[in-house]
């Protein structure tokens with residue numbers, strides 16, 4: 001078995017890491033991982049036959065001998081160790097980003113703004129877990145001048161373990177809310193879990209970017225003498241939502257920055273990106289222009305205009321906080337008839353029933369004209385929304401929709417946890 005330095009040399013000669021033969025590229029170094037459906041060791045030989053430079057496996061029966069098979073105790077652990085070793089060779093600022101909501105959006109806005117000055121790497125999509133973080137680090141080559149690494153979590157200790165791999169020099173926690181509260185085991189544990197990023201920075205003389213609008217985070221600022229805070233009202237503030245229309249607009253001392261992001265909640269994501277860009281001395285106008293051009297994607301804060309409807313596609317995920325701000329965004333920004341199509345929120349544990357009830361209450365109180373709920377958990381909202389329409393599943397809703405089409409000109413918010421895949425409904429609004 002090669003030592004970590006030898007493996008790193010091999011990695012540097014490869015065309016990158018691959019953990020999935022379905023996505024293999026010539027010259028990749030393949031790591032055999034285990035998951036709920038497959039044992040990656042089974043694909044090692046296939047990976048070599050299809051052009052992998054070598055395969056890292058962890059079950060001896062798949063070792064066919066020769067230098068191409070690298071047998072280790074635990075391939076996942078080895079991937080993480082290799083990433084940590086690779087990180088040690090990088091001499092660039094690495095910004096760690098975590099938080100309950102808006103990590104991916106803020107990461108992308110930050111990358112866009114920083115790229116106005118630096119060649120900036122950022123986590124692709126949201127590859128932010130025990131596999132995604134090492135893969136992200138290993139995707140940074142020596143041409144990059146700056147890196148942003150997203151870290152997701154649903155249990156205490158997770159962010160600390162990612163910090164050991166990514167070794168951030170700077171860090172940002174977007175906010176602390178109820179996402180994954182069931183898996184974390186309570187709000188206190190979410191605070192503990194997210195603060196692991198700042199703990200790491202504190203121990204390693206790193207620099208935190210602190211959202212002072214979040215009371216819990218503002219409190220954490222006290223631990224640092226070098227904290228950089230945002231939002232800074234003299235720099236920028238959100239334009240009046242009623243005049244700003246459906247998209248978020250920011251006013252600066254000299255400028256109005258119009259974004260393509262739906263929802264006032266995105267103000268804090270943009271503010272975070274501008275704060276980081278300013279810290280790294282990206283010219284202000286260039287950073288503002290960059291965030292103004294950023295196009296949201298992948299069902300996050302997206303506006304899709306079809307022939308008859310405005311669809312706010314926010315169906316990537318959902319939790320009590322993001323549900324509330326998304327519904328508020330819908331009603332405050334639009335004059336047309338407002339419609340919500342909402343699905344279940346996952347990973348809420350014992351709070352699930354109560355939080356789903358609250359969603360119905362919020363939609364009613366905010367005066368959403370038409371309210372459709374799809375799923376087993378969101379049924380709890382029947383208690384608070386007597387006139388909403390409830391469906392067991394998407395098929396039932398689609399059948400209803402054929403008989404009772406939504407009024408043309410409506411603005412429709414689609415939101416639910418990933419498991420609901422509410423984006424499957426989009427084609428029904430496209431004609």
Ligand SMILES: CC(=O)N[C@H]1[C@@H](OP(=O)(O)OP(=O)(O)OC[C@H]2O[C@@H](n3ccc(=O)[nH]c3=O)[C@H](O)[C@@H]2O)O[C@H](CO)[C@@H](O)[C@@H]1O[C@H](C)C(=O)N[C@@H](C)C(=O)N[C@H](CCC(=O)N[C@@H](CCC[C@@H](N)C(=O)O)C(=O)O)C(=O)O
Nearest residue numbers: 019020021033034035036037038040127128129132152153
């Ligand atoms: C292990 C793996 O990478 N699985 C991916 C694979 O899944 P699949 O079901 O097909 O196979 P297995 O997992 O059983 O496979 C074992 C291995 O075998 C390989 N293999 C299989 C078939 C084949 O023909 N050839 C093969 O080589 C296979 O590739 C495995 O290595 O494919 C799916 C489809 O592409 C992937 O979705 C699946 O990826 C898993 C889910 C994964 O963890 N991927 C990471 C790279 C990642 O970062 N994924 C993020 C998830 C982010 C997330 O949800 N974050 C949460 C918080 C984090 C909580 C954390 N504790 C956690 O549990 O994750 C958040 O809220 O932000 C992503 O995909 O977006």
Ligand SMILES: Nc1ncnc2c1ncn2[C@@H]1O[C@H](COP(=O)(O)OP(=O)(O)OP(=O)(O)O)[C@@H](O)[C@H]1O
Nearest residue numbers: 100101102103104105126152265268300301314322
């Ligand atoms: N600052 C914010 N406050 C509250 N909700 C937000 C905020 N930013 C984004 N959201 C909501 O979270 C959804 C997902 O956004 P994003 O992917 O950026 O978050 P995330 O924290 O990265 O989630 P994940 O880790 O699961 O990808 C958005 O579609 C929006 O509904």
Ligand SMILES: C[C@@H](N)C(=O)N[C@H](C)C(=O)O
Nearest residue numbers: 317318346347417418419
């Ligand atoms: C898919 C994952 N990143 C996530 O956000 N999960 C929560 C529970 C959701 O889907 O709402």
